[in-house]
Amino acid sequence: MNWQALWNDGFVISIHAVVAIIAIGVGAVQLVARKGTLWHRLFGYLWVGAMAIVALSSFWIHELRWFGPFSVIHGLSLLTLVTLVRSMIAIRKGNVEAHRKSMTQLYLLALVLAGAFTLVPGRTMHNVLFGG
Numbered sequence: 001m002n003w004q005a006l007w008n009d010g011f012v013i014s015i016h017a018v019v020a021i022i023a024i025g026v027g028a029v030q031l032v033a034r035k036g037t038l039w040h041r042l043f044g045y046l047w048v049g050a051m052a053i054v055a056l057s058s059f060w061i062h063e064l065r066w067f068g069p070f071s072v073i074h075g076l077s078l079l080t081l082v083t084l085v086r087s088m089i090a091i092r093k094g095n096v097e098a099h100r101k102s103m104t105q106l107y108l109l110a111l112v113l114a115g116a117f118t119l120v121p122g123r124t125m126h127n128v129l130f131g132g
Helices: 003-008 011-032 038-060 072-092 096-117 124-130
Strands: none
Touching: 003 011, 003 124, 011 038, 011 096, 011 124, 038 072, 038 096, 072 096
16 A cells, blocks of 8 residues: 555545545445444434535646536536435434435445546556555
């Protein structure tokens, strides 16, 4: 592992990546842990906060430029923020199924799938994990 590659890419990318890694771990715990407990709520707030930081920080990352300074990833970030809000509203209204479904999809699509694209050669996380 070459962590120096992460720190060399600047503050925003470093924060974005570190918080995303935290979100992957916390989200995995959330998916398997007992629901409705105090711990689930506390870790849930931590995960929502981490996801918000990951999504918001992406707007200052412009490695991929498809539409001016933005890419499809920025659209995913917007969708992530909207989904976080909608999911929190759903659980506050007692709609557990909508909350569960949207949070699971968010974990799989915004973290796992989007995270896989960070492993493309030449991208920061590829360089961290495989050298470069």
